[in-house]
Amino acid sequence: MANYRVIFRVFRVLACIFTLFSASASIANVNSVEFRFSLLSVLAKNAEAIEFYAENEFKPIWVGGDRYARERASYFFKELKNTSKHALPTRRYDPDYLKNQFRKARTATELGSIEALITLKFLNYSSNLQTGILKPASVDKEIVRKVPYRSPAAYLKTLLSVSPQEFFGGLHPQSKQYTVLLSEKKRLEKIISQGGWYSELPTELLRPGDMGESVVLLRNALIKRGYLKSNSSEVYDGDLRRAVQLFQLRHGLAPDGIAGPATFSEIGKSAEERLASVIVALERERWTNFDLGSRHVVVNLPDFSTKLFEDGALIFETRNVIGTPVDEQRTPEFSDIIEHIITNPTWNVPKSITLKEYLPEMQEDPLAHDYLELVDLDREIVPRFLVDFNEYDEETFPYDLKQMPSITNALGLVKFMFPNQYSIYLHDTPSKPLFDLEVRAFSHGCIRLQKPFEFAYELLKPQTSDPEAQFQEAMDTGEETVVYLRKPVQVHLIYRTAFVDELGVINYRRDIYGRDAAIYEALIEAGIQARPVSG
Numbered sequence: 001m002a003n004y005r006v007i008f009r010v011f012r013v014l015a016c017i018f019t020l021f022s023a024s025a026s027i028a029n030v031n032s033v034e035f036r037f038s039l040l041s042v043l044a045k046n047a048e049a050i051e052f053y054a055e056n057e058f059k060p061i062w063v064g065g066d067r068y069a070r071e072r073a074s075y076f077f078k079e080l081k082n083t084s085k086h087a088l089p090t091r092r093y094d095p096d097y098l099k100n101q102f103r104k105a106r107t108a109t110e111l112g113s114i115e116a117l118i119t120l121k122f123l124n125y126s127s128n129l130q131t132g133i134l135k136p137a138s139v140d141k142e143i144v145r146k147v148p149y150r151s152p153a154a155y156l157k158t159l160l161s162v163s164p165q166e167f168f169g170g171l172h173p174q175s176k177q178y179t180v181l182l183s184e185k186k187r188l189e190k191i192i193s194q195g196g197w198y199s200e201l202p203t204e205l206l207r208p209g210d211m212g213e214s215v216v217l218l219r220n221a222l223i224k225r226g227y228l229k230s231n232s233s234e235v236y237d238g239d240l241r242r243a244v245q246l247f248q249l250r251h252g253l254a255p256d257g258i259a260g261p262a263t264f265s266e267i268g269k270s271a272e273e274r275l276a277s278v279i280v281a282l283e284r285e286r287w288t289n290f291d292l293g294s295r296h297v298v299v300n301l302p303d304f305s306t307k308l309f310e311d312g313a314l315i316f317e318t319r320n321v322i323g324t325p326v327d328e329q330r331t332p333e334f335s336d337i338i339e340h341i342i343t344n345p346t347w348n349v350p351k352s353i354t355l356k357e358y359l360p361e362m363q364e365d366p367l368a369h370d371y372l373e374l375v376d377l378d379r380e381i382v383p384r385f386l387v388d389f390n391e392y393d394e395e396t397f398p399y400d401l402k403q404m405p406s407i408t409n410a411l412g413l414v415k416f417m418f419p420n421q422y423s424i425y426l427h428d429t430p431s432k433p434l435f436d437l438e439v440r441a442f443s444h445g446c447i448r449l450q451k452p453f454e455f456a457y458e459l460l461k462p463q464t465s466d467p468e469a470q471f472q473e474a475m476d477t478g479e480e481t482v483v484y485l486r487k488p489v490q491v492h493l494i495y496r497t498a499f500v501d502e503l504g505v506i507n508y509r510r511d512i513y514g515r516d517a518a519i520y521e522a523l524i525e526a527g528i529q530a531r532p533v534s535g
Contacts (some may be wrong), residue, residue, distance in 0.1 A: 024189045027423075029108040030064040030115075038112025042120070048152040049119060061156065062118045063102070063111045064218040075164035076122060086172060087185065088128055089527030093121045108165055119156070132286040139522050140515050142332040143495075144422070148290040155214060173341060176449060180500040181282050190274040196271045197224040206259040210236040214249045218259055221267050222247060250501075252303060252509045262438070266508070275313040277498035277508060278480045280516045283523060284496060288335075293490035297338065299426075299447055301331055301495045302509035304440040306426065306449055308458055308489075314502050316458045321429065321448040329444050330513050336418035338426075341456055341483040343474040344405035345415045350423060355394040355400050363389045371408070372401040405480055414452050415473065416459070418491050426491075428452035432461045441512055447493075462487050 029035055043049050053059075060066070064075040080095035080224045098118060105114045130150065133267040159167050160247050172178060191197055199221045202214035215236045217281020222228040227242040241257040248255040251266040273453035292298075301322050308316040323331035349358070349372065361368040366384050374382045376399055387399070403409050422445070429448040434440055449455055453471065465485040474481040497509045497516050511517055 019281040020287070021356030027118040028308045029106075030060045030113050032108040034108035035060075035115075038109045039116045042113055046120065046123070046152060049116075049156070052153045052156050052206050058118065060111070060115050061160070063105065063115045069362050072159065072164050073118065076118065077102075078420065079168050080121075080125065080368065083125075084529055085182065085186075085524070086129055087282055087528050088125070088528060089133065092274060092527055093125050115525065116458050122159075123152050123155055124173055126150075129288075130173075130286065130401055131289055132283050133526050133528070134283065134519065134522050135332075138305065139291060139519050142330055142513075143289050143515065144332050144334045147287050148333065149176075173285045175289075176283065176504070177500050178285045180504060181278055181285065184498070184506045185275065185278045185282070188271050188278065191271045197221075198270065199224055201264050201268055202259070204269060205261075206489065208236050208238070208241045208257060215240070217242075218267075227268070237535070250436065252507070263534070269508075274498070275507060276520045277511075277516060278506075279523065279528065281496055281498040282492070283519060288492065288494065295487070295489055297489055297491040299491065299493045300499065300509075301333070302497050302512055303499070303507075306447065306455070309456070317456060318449050318451040319435045319440065320426075320450065321431075321434050321442050323445040324441050325513050330423050331424065331443070331445050331447065331493065333493050333495050334420065334422070334424075335364055335490065336420050337488045338416050338418045338459065338485060338491050339488050340417050340475075340485060341459065341471075342417060343471070343481045343483065344413060344438060344477065344479055345409065345411045346405055346412045346480050349401040350444065351400070354399075355397060358391065358401060359392070361396065369401075369421065369437045375400045375402055405478070413447075414456055414471075416452075416455070424493070426452075426455075439512065459485060459489060460482055 021255040027393040031385055039053065039058065040050060043053070060069055062069050062076070077095065077099050080090075080093050080098070083090040083093065083095075097317070098114075098121060101110075101114045102118065105111045126256045127149065131147050136145045136147065148220055200217055202217050204214055206214060206218055206468055211234050213234070213235055213361075216232070218236075218238055219228060219233065222240070222243045223230050225247070227247050228239065231239075233240075244259050244263065245257045247253075247267065248257075248263060253262055253266065292309075294310075297306065297308050299306045299320065299322075304320055304322060306318050306320045307314055320447075358369055358372070366387070366389060370384070374387065375382055376382050382399065392398070403411075407413065408430050410429070415425050415427035417425050424446055426447045426449055431442075431448070432450075434442055434448075456471050457467040460470055460483070464470045470483065474483050495513070497511050498508055499509075501507050
């Protein structure tokens with residue numbers, strides 16, 4: 001027994017000596033010319049990474065005898081096992097190949113090569129997780145989102161300044177939206193693995209008080225989706241009505257408790273389709289992974305809503321109308337800053353509307369839309385009887401159209417300005433009945449508000465003790481008047497068909513512009529591991 005102990009001690013000493021020798025050899029290798037040459041060869045197309053290494057005297061981040069470098073590499077390899085959690089393209093980062101090459105690297109050339117390769121994969125992974133896999137405008141030109149991309153040097157410097165756990169833990173969006181969306185993704189994947197929630201649905205309109213097999217089908221479908229406790233009643237009772245209303249609320253439908261075609265259509269969406277919406281929402285959250293502002297406005301286009309938040313709390317909400325889902329009228333997605341309010345606005349008709357819609361009508365009837373003034377290049381009003389509209393076409397028509405301030409003005413009595421190249425803003429409207437509809441996509445791109453005056457009061461609160469009086473004073477002039485915000489407010493025009501409401505609950509909306517379907521297809525092409533579904 002004593003001999004075995006002696007032999008064991010000898011082997012342990014030899015192992016320690018071998019480890020020290022290997023570490024010394026690694027240190028020598030990473031300080032060699034061969035290491036640098038190999039490193040630079042692999043990094044040849046990434047000038048910023050090369051500059052970073054040069055500034056740091058080519059000290060390795062991942063390889064060599066340095067304990068911290070080994071810890072970083074080990075943590076990064078573990079991190080790459082979780083790529084599917086965030087719906088990232090796992091094969092893009094070659095985790096198994098990286099780890100295998102890392103273990104086998106011995107010579108200076110091999111160490112330099114794997115050091116550079118890990119760095120490139122690290123930069124790719126970090127950027128994908130923090131700011132998205134796709135370039136928004138490459139999917140849809142109307143997604144004009146300015147993504148807060150970080151430089152390679154910023155990632156590498158931050159990695160060296162904090163622990164690996166802190167670095168990787170802070171990469172993905174830290175928002176409540178992202179966290180709950182991840183949980184929903186996991187829940188849906190479990191449901192899909194168990195066969196999904198497909199169920200036969202009724203074909204007839206159902207109301208409270210109805211009875212029969214169709215009611216049972218509706219009840220079973222809502223039980224499967226978690227909106228109702230299991231039971232076998234054939235009566236459309238109060239419990240079922242409340243379950244239908246809750247489902248309708250969370251899917252952007254009028255919560256009338258009556259199950260009709262629109263409700264059945266949303267219930268009929270598969271778990272795979274809902275998962276696609278969640279995956280796209282995760283990518284969109286990465287695109288907006290920046291500070292939205294302590295006081296900010298969110299316009300969610302598929303939700304037809306405008307909300308004002310302060311320190312994370314919802315303080316105001318109103319319905320809205322957005323752009324029609326046709327070319328050149330869909331509302332784009334971008335962020336900007338609301339700088340001022342204009343009361344009694346003049347509507348300067350966009351040139352595209354003037355030429356494509358109004359000019360043909362005025363050619364047939366010169367008095368068509370006679371509430372609009374004709375304006376020449378000198379901004380002078382021209383009487384219509386002096387103009388032969390048939391002398392012009394879209395290329396030669398020299399006039400503009402404008403509507404003077406009035407209660408019937410297309411912009412209503414107030415508009416909220418965040419000057420941008422797309423001529424998009426929030427405004428009032430005389431077409432109030434449109435706000436009673438579920439799908440409210442009728443404008444030429446701007447956002448119409450159901451409660452514009454109340455919105456103005458909220459925006460003015462930080463600068464006056466009586467915001468209603470300040471607003472009314474501007475209104476009473478009867479003329480176009482500018483009211484500046486002393487504290488401009490960030491506004492974000494977003495597009496979320498899956499989002500978390502103020503109660504922390506996932507909601508779903510229809511993909512009115514088809515943008516999410518296009519993004520999901522692009523994500524599949526980029527290599528994310530998910531099942532293709534229809535848009």
